[in-house]
Amino acid sequence: MHAITTTSLTKRFESLTAVDRVSFEVMQGEIFGLLGPNGAGKTTIIKMLSTLMAPTDGDAAVWGFSIASARDDVRRSIGIVFQDPAVDDSLTGWENLDFHARMYGMKKDLRAARISEVLALVGLEDKAGLLLKKYSGGMKRRLEIARGLMHYPRVLFLDEPTLGLDPQTRHHIWEYIKMLNQKEQVTVILTTHYMEEADSLCSRIGIIDHGKILVIDTPEALKNAMGNDILTIKAADLDSLMTQLAAETWVQEVQRYGDHLLVSARLGEEKIPVAVEIARRIGTVIQAISMRKPTLEDVFLHYTGKTIRDEEDAEGEVPRGRMRKRGGPH
Amino acid sequence: MKQWFNVQVIYALWLREMKRYVRARSRIFGSLGMPFFFLLFLGTGFKNFRPESLPSHIDYLNFLAPGMLAVVLQFGSMFTGMAILWDRQFGFLKEIMVAPVSRVAIVLGRTLGGMTTALMQGFLFIAVAFFAGLKFSGFAGFLLTPLFMIFIAGSFVNLGLAIASMMRDMQGFSIVMNFIMVPLLLLSGAMVPIDQFPVWVQWLSYINPLFYGVDGLRYSLIGMSKFPPLIDAAVLFLFCAGMVGLGAFLFSRSDVD
Numbered sequence: 001m002h003a004i005t006t007t008s009l010t011k012r013f014e015s016l017t018a019v020d021r022v023s024f025e026v027m028q029g030e031i032f033g034l035l036g037p038n039g040a041g042k043t044t045i046i047k048m049l050s051t052l053m054a055p056t057d058g059d060a061a062v063w064g065f066s067i068a069s070a071r072d073d074v075r076r077s078i079g080i081v082f083q084d085p086a087v088d089d090s091l092t093g094w095e096n097l098d099f100h101a102r103m104y105g106m107k108k109d110l111r112a113a114r115i116s117e118v119l120a121l122v123g124l125e126d127k128a129g130l131l132l133k134k135y136s137g138g139m140k141r142r143l144e145i146a147r148g149l150m151h152y153p154r155v156l157f158l159d160e161p162t163l164g165l166d167p168q169t170r171h172h173i174w175e176y177i178k179m180l181n182q183k184e185q186v187t188v189i190l191t192t193h194y195m196e197e198a199d200s201l202c203s204r205i206g207i208i209d210h211g212k213i214l215v216i217d218t219p220e221a222l223k224n225a226m227g228n229d230i231l232t233i234k235a236a237d238l239d240s241l242m243t244q245l246a247a248e249t250w251v252q253e254v255q256r257y258g259d260h261l262l263v264s265a266r267l268g269e270e271k272i273p274v275a276v277e278i279a280r281r282i283g284t285v286i287q288a289i290s291m292r293k294p295t296l297e298d299v300f301l302h303y304t305g306k307t308i309r310d311e312e313d314a315e316g317e318v319p320r321g322r323m324r325k326r327g328g329p330h
Numbered sequence: 331m332k333q334w335f336n337v338q339v340i341y342a343l344w345l346r347e348m349k350r351y352v353r354a355r356s357r358i359f360g361s362l363g364m365p366f367f368f369l370l371f372l373g374t375g376f377k378n379f380r381p382e383s384l385p386s387h388i389d390y391l392n393f394l395a396p397g398m399l400a401v402v403l404q405f406g407s408m409f410t411g412m413a414i415l416w417d418r419q420f421g422f423l424k425e426i427m428v429a430p431v432s433r434v435a436i437v438l439g440r441t442l443g444g445m446t447t448a449l450m451q452g453f454l455f456i457a458v459a460f461f462a463g464l465k466f467s468g469f470a471g472f473l474l475t476p477l478f479m480i481f482i483a484g485s486f487v488n489l490g491l492a493i494a495s496m497m498r499d500m501q502g503f504s505i506v507m508n509f510i511m512v513p514l515l516l517l518s519g520a521m522v523p524i525d526q527f528p529v530w531v532q533w534l535s536y537i538n539p540l541f542y543g544v545d546g547l548r549y550s551l552i553g554m555s556k557f558p559p560l561i562d563a564a565v566l567f568l569f570c571a572g573m574v575g576l577g578a579f580l581f582s583r584s585d586v587d
Contacts, residue, residue: 050428052424052428075430076430080428082421085420086422088346089420090350091346091349091350095349103429103431104430105336105339
């Protein structure tokens with residue numbers, strides 16, 4: 001049995017199709033990532049899988065339970081950390097967890113033992129008695145992760161788990177997620193628009209754009225499929241250089257992007273002098289040239305034709321601060 | 331099978347409400363302020379205000395106090411609706427809604443929590459009014475007070491719940507609530523005996539459920555009422571039951587965010 005199976009899952013809002021016939025599986029025990037820009041439909045998928053929103057079409061099973069017909073079984077099987085904080089600021093950390101445990105019908109002894117256990121897991125034992133309004137953003141996030149684990153869920157949903165956190169805190173959260181995936185043997189499905197996050201955390205990644213999943217594979221396989229090194233070239237006359245390069249047999253792919261060209265080729269370091277020679281021959285000046293191994297950013301660019309930052313600029317959406325007012329479909 | 335009457339869930343929600351209440355001192359004193367000042371300034375300022383329908387042994391402060399108690403309950407209950415919108419805005423409603431519990435249990439927990447805080451405000455107000463000069467008519471009547479208080483709180487907690495379930499923003503909620511609450515208050519006879527009104531306004535009072543709450547409280551506290559307390563209680567109970575149904579229905583249909 002898969003931890004999650006979706007079949008043609010679809011969500012339409014009036015004129016917008018937020019999630020478009022999405023089908024994928026999440027294996028038991030893995031950390032699965034949905035990578036895509038804001039507005040791609042990631043949060044909508046999470047909301048449907050966690051029974052907070054009914055799909056317009058299609059179905060999904062979470063831990064074998066249908067999100068349409070066995071909502072309470074689904075709810076018992078999952079833990080969830082929402083994109084925006086969902087804690088009660090006037091309660092302490094301990095009280096937030098206790099509230100959660102009672103809502104999930106946990107008995108008194110088990111409650112107390114489990115609260116200490118999950119607090120230790122995220123390193124918040126000594127902050128248990130502090131009101132949540134005194135917590136930092138990173139501490140709140142950790143408490144929410146601990147809370148998501150309280151009732152021994154099989155599947156843990158993390159919607160943009162490190163959005164709005166500083167880089168150091170982000171790395172800490174990654175460590176916690178990896179560790180609890182091992183220790184608690186919980187399947188994790190997370191959404192993110194951070195390439196490094198997907199790369200370092202996920203066993204498999206689904207790239208999602210405009211409500212569709214474009215490809216699913218391990219980060220390594222996705223990068224290896226790009227196959228080649230990537231040359232970034234800035235030059236005075238990009239157009240003629242591009243035409244010229246496209247004709248070369250050693251060039252696998254050339255894309256113009258902004259004020260530079262991205263050229264994929266094998267043995268990239270040996271191709272730098274070749275490219276410089278070509279530029280000289282057609283009489284243009286290369287201003288800068290560099291070579292790197294493919295990253296998820298290149299994978300994303302390959303499948304969507306845009307970088308993730310482009311898309312977000314185009315949608316007029318910038319990553320929002322965690323305390324901003326929210327609303328509307330994400 | 332889902333347990334719609336889940337005691338542990340109801341208790342968890344009630345307990346949370348209690349913790350929030352005792353930690354928000356501004357709310358405790360803030361919501362007592364308005365009726366207290368009314369009592370103080372109207373009660374003393376209009377000491378010699380003698381409507382014909384007011385018996386000679388009852389001064390205006392004693393007439394006013396039960397009415398102001400109803401106001402405390404009415405506005406105190408409204409906070410539940412506010413709390414729902416607050417939870418929605420700060421995301422906590424999702425944490426509640428994603429739990430494997432029935433929405434009826436959630437409504438019950440919230441209602442009981444809201445009623446308890448409103449009742450605590452009410453008893454606090456009675457104590458204040460007592461020191462300001464409220465004289466109780468008798469012990470038997472006084473025992474009836476909590477009954478009317480519970481009906482009033484139950485009605486308005488659920489009215490707040492119902493309206494909050496249909497609203498998204500807090501400003502809108504306050505405006506709608508004031509639009510409903512203020513006419514109900516002015517027509518309830520809390521401040522002026524309704525015999526002072528023209529007849530057609532009196533009829534508006536008779537269809538105002540809060541009028542029966544004020545009348546019942548006045549009977550219980552100072553032994554004076556327009557209708558027999560049984561009629562007051564019956565009308566108020568029906569209104570309360572209707573509001574509980576409406577609140578539960580609209581809340582369970584409402585979106586999470």
